[in-house]
Amino acid sequence: MSKFEVFRDRIFKKNILLCMSLGLCPALAITTSLENALGMSAVVAAVTLASCVTVAAMRNFLNSGSRPVSITLVISGYACAAAMFTHMLAPKLYDSLGVYLLITETSCMIHECAESAAEGDGIGFAAVDSIGAGIGYAIALCLAAAVREIFGGGSIYGVEIPILSRFKVDFFVTAPGALFVFGLLCAVQKKLALGRKEVNANA
Amino acid sequence: MLKEFCEAFLYALLERNGVLYLLLGLCPVICAPKKPGRAARLGFTVGVTAFLSAIILFPIQRFILTPTGFGYLRLPVFVAAILAISRIVGILFKRDLKGESGAPAAANCAVLGIVLICTDANFTFLRCVASSLGASVGFLLATMLLTAARMRIDDSALPDAVKGLPASLMAASIVSLSMFGFSGVAGGIFG
Numbered sequence: 052m053s054k055f056e057v058f059r060d061r062i063f064k065k066n067i068l069l070c071m072s073l074g075l076c077p078a079l080a081i082t083t084s085l086e087n088a089l090g091m092s093a094v095v096a097a098v099t100l101a102s103c104v105t106v107a108a109m110r111n112f113l114n115s116g117s118r119p120v121s122i123t124l125v126i127s128g129y130a131c132a133a134a135m136f137t138h139m140l141a142p143k144l145y146d147s148l149g150v151y152l153l154i155t156e157t158s159c160m161i162h163e164c165a166e167s168a169a170e171g172d173g174i175g176f177a178a179v180d181s182i183g184a185g186i187g188y189a190i191a192l193c194l195a196a197a198v199r200e201i202f203g204g205g206s207i208y209g210v211e212i213p214i215l216s217r218f219k220v221d222f223f224v225t226a227p228g229a230l231f232v233f234g235l236l237c238a239v240q241k242k243l244a245l246g247r248k249e250v251n252a253n254a
Numbered sequence: 255m256l257k258e259f260c261e262a263f264l265y266a267l268l269e270r271n272g273v274l275y276l277l278l279g280l281c282p283v284i285c286a287p288k289k290p291g292r293a294a295r296l297g298f299t300v301g302v303t304a305f306l307s308a309i310i311l312f313p314i315q316r317f318i319l320t321p322t323g324f325g326y327l328r329l330p331v332f333v334a335a336i337l338a339i340s341r342i343v344g345i346l347f348k349r350d351l352k353g354e355s356g357a358p359a360a361a362n363c364a365v366l367g368i369v370l371i372c373t374d375a376n377f378t379f380l381r382c383v384a385s386s387l388g389a390s391v392g393f394l395l396a397t398m399l400l401t402a403a404r405m406r407i408d409d410s411a412l413p414d415a416v417k418g419l420p421a422s423l424m425a426a427s428i429v430s431l432s433m434f435g436f437s438g439v440a441g442g443i444f445g
Contacts, residue, residue, distance in 0.1 A: 072285055072419050076363035080277045120337060127333040135326060150370050153329050157363045159281050226275050227431040234423030242415035 054179045061183030067160045068191040069233075069240040074160030077151040078192055079229040085208045088196030089189075090144040094133050094152065096185025099161050100178065102126045103168040107177035110169045122165045123156075130156035160188060191236065198232050199223045257444050259384045264440035266388030272364055273396035274430040276371075279364025283397050284422050288408070290401055297397035299347060301390030303340045304368040308386035311335055315373045336365055364393055399429050 067073050074095070081087045102125050106113075113121055134152050138145045145152065155161070164184050168177035201207055203223030205216030222228045272278045282296060311332055319325050368389040372382045403425040412421055 070419075073281060075280045075284070076278050076367070079280065123333060123337060124330065127330045131327070131329040134329070150367065150374065153370060154278070154363050154367055156329060156333060157366045222431075225434070226277055227427040227434070229277065230423050230427035230430055234420045234427060237423060238416050238420035241418075241420065245414060 054176060057176065058179050058183040061180060062187040062190065064244065066187045066191055066240065067163065067184050068188055069237050070244075071160075071163070072237075073163050074158040074188065075233070077154050077158060078188075078195070079226070079233060080151050081148055082192060082196040082199055082229060082232075083224050084200050084204065085193060085196045087144070087147055088192045090137070090141065091148060091151075091155075092185070092189035092192050094137060095155050095158065095161070095188055096182070098126065098129045098133050098155060099164050099181045099185050099188075101129045102161060103164050103177040103181035104174055105129075106165045107168040107171060107174045110171075113169060118166075118169055122162065122169065126161050126165060127156045160184065195229070195232050195236055198236075199228060203228060255380065259380060261440050261444045262381045262384035263388040264443070266385040267392045267395070268433065268436040268439055270389075271392040271396055271433055272368055272389045273393055273400070274426075274433045276367065278367035279362055279393065280426070282362060282364075283400050284419070284426060288401070288404065290398065290405075293397045293401035294394070297394035299343060300362060300364055300397075301394050302347075303336070303343045303362075304365045304393065305386050305390040306343065307332075307336050307339050307365060307369045308372040308389075309383055310339065311369055312373045312377075312379060312382045332366065332369055336369065340365070368393075396429075400426055403429055 061067065065071060068075065068078055077091065077095075081091050102122075105125050106122055109121075130153065133155070134145070137148070137152060164177075164181050167180060171177050171180065197207065201212065201215060202220050205212055205219045220228075223232065266272075270276060273280060273283055279300065282300075314331070314335070315325075315328065319328060319331065368386055372386045372389070377385065400422075404422055407421045407425055416424075
């Protein structure tokens with residue numbers, strides 16, 4: 052598999068959030084606005100890239116016993132640093148993300164990428180893989196956040212939409228709304244993937 | 255004192271349920287268990303780990319990290335401690351807690367989330383114990399509810415695109431919505 056194929060698969064076919072349902076917990080909770088989603092995606096992508104490159108660099112020193120613990124500690128170090136940077140550079144974002152910013156550490160998505168980096172073919176592949184995963188995560192997160200902000204808050208990126216702002220549906224900004232929107236997005240992604248498979252089968 | 259305990263317990267169990275309201279630890283709950291027995295074991299192990307971690311880490315945070323100015327190192331310290339505690343719980347109950355991708359229990363958002371929430375705010379120790387106990391029982395409750403919902407979904411005829419994860423998420427959405435019916439219960443009973 053070439054680097055480009057790895058990258059493309061991470062964005063669509065194996066989208067980490069919609070197909071593999073990894074890293075759902077922080078993603079669902081913070082997608083109430085597009086601004087939060089963009090900030091969160093940037094933090095998660097940066098932590099993923101940094102941890103994957105680190106894990107790939109030290110993969111020869113890890114055995115199966117020490118690997119999970121080492122990966123967890125590497126990620127927690129980077130997540131802690133990311134939280135401190137966010138606190139310094141964007142205090143407003145830090146406040147609105149709250150405890151979920153720290154919980155990126157436990158995001159199964161970063162663990163999955165780091166695990167594959169530890170088994171993978173070197174730093175280059177790990178970097179491409181994690182950038183792809185980060186972009187795929189950001190796309191899914193921003194889609195969900197846009198849907199929730201448009202229908203739940205009547206605005207997009209803080210700008211009010213004339214008619215919709217009078218008919219806000221509170222359901223979309225609550226926890227059940229998050230689950231429902233992600234369910235719909237997963238179904239749409241699956242439908243597109245299935246459709247493509249049928250076309251390939253007929254051809 | 256009992257009133258404060260019960261109020262905090264019910265608040266964490268029903269009103270701010272870790273899985274269904276705060277959306278912590280969804281990945282293992284939605285992906286992993288397909289049988290009630292496995293779900294109960296998962297919920298129990300995570301609950302015990304979260305409860306023990308919260309009551310052990312509360313004094314560490316309050317009396318060691320904050321006074322010495324190392325509060326910013328909270329996350330790595332918590333993660334390392336949770337790793338150790340989850341290993342001990344795994345040995346005690348002869349069950350190694352694994353996430354979907356083989357990540358250890360510290361990778362479980364529920365454990366870290368419950369610990370962070372119970373130790374972060376200006377809680378007393380009693381309130382921390384009550385909240386973490388409530389949140390742990392709440393995790394078990396949510397796991398059982400979602401597994402039951404999932405068993406019904408697996409038996410029903412659905413379009414191909416909705417089968418599996420999308421249907422589980424939508425079912426979880428309805429279960430979560432039903433938990434909103436409990437809002438105000440804790441304050442209402444003891445207020």
